[in-house]
Amino acid sequence: MHSKRARLDRFISSKTGIGRRDVRLLLAQGRICVDGQPATAINQGVDEFSKVSLDEQVLQASLAPVYLMLHKPAGVVSATRDAHHKTAIDLLQHPQRSELHIAGRLDFNSTGLLLLTNDGRWSRRISEPGGITYKHYLVTLEHAIDPDCVEAFATGMWFAYEGISTRPARLEIIDTCVARVSLVEGRYHQIKRMFHRVGNRVSSLHRESIGALALPPELAAGDWRVLTSQEINGLR
Numbered sequence: 001m002h003s004k005r006a007r008l009d010r011f012i013s014s015k016t017g018i019g020r021r022d023v024r025l026l027l028a029q030g031r032i033c034v035d036g037q038p039a040t041a042i043n044q045g046v047d048e049f050s051k052v053s054l055d056e057q058v059l060q061a062s063l064a065p066v067y068l069m070l071h072k073p074a075g076v077v078s079a080t081r082d083a084h085h086k087t088a089i090d091l092l093q094h095p096q097r098s099e100l101h102i103a104g105r106l107d108f109n110s111t112g113l114l115l116l117t118n119d120g121r122w123s124r125r126i127s128e129p130g131g132i133t134y135k136h137y138l139v140t141l142e143h144a145i146d147p148d149c150v151e152a153f154a155t156g157m158w159f160a161y162e163g164i165s166t167r168p169a170r171l172e173i174i175d176t177c178v179a180r181v182s183l184v185e186g187r188y189h190q191i192k193r194m195f196h197r198v199g200n201r202v203s204s205l206h207r208e209s210i211g212a213l214a215l216p217p218e219l220a221a222g223d224w225r226v227l228t229s230q231e232i233n234g235l236r
Helices: 008-016 020-028 120-127 149-155 190-197 229-234
Strands: 032-034 052-054 057-060 067-072 101-103 111-117 135-141 170-175 178-183 202-210 224-226
Touching: 008 020, 008 032, 008 052, 008 057, 020 032, 067 229, 101 120, 111 120, 135 190, 149 170, 149 190, 178 190, 190 202
Parallel strands: 111 202
Antiparallel strands: 032 052, 052 057, 067 111, 067 224, 101 111, 135 178, 135 202, 170 178
16 A cells, blocks of 8 residues: 655645645645644645645545554455455454555465554555565474575575565574574565475464564464554654
């Protein structure tokens, strides 16, 4: 989902039909307000979370931003709708759930921390492959993990389908068949494909945390809660 961000002059013009040159005059006269304050720049950015008014007329009421965490169970699709399977949205009982999208999907049978929001800019910072937010996964494998995999993950792997090399990932071997993987990307089935490249197969994958935000142990599979202000800002 893309944030509906626009320059103030273009926004006012599209809402009122007033020419952008005339918007400058309205601005100089202090007749345009954004979030209750007189606007001062025609190139000021506004989005769906901005309250914009001209004189006493509200051109856009501000949309309340929503940030949720969900403990995704296996067998649930990371999607807003699906004709055949239960989706992450189906698990929510929230008045604004129809406005939400997922920030960083999990595979159908994967479990763990899933974030949902109506703030496109916030979600892109978290989920874009070029970002810097580490995601941490607990992975169970079918076979014993070769210690050489640590270097292979750190070096990166070439994915011919996308024509890219994966960015360095951290692999910590916890037990014979259990590892923790930390990466900043979210390529299609990336962890499964990386282990397949080194001759192993993922039995289960659980996302423990995104950045410093960890899935609370008390949040049962299928349950959700609203993020705190500290958690939201920590992921910004």
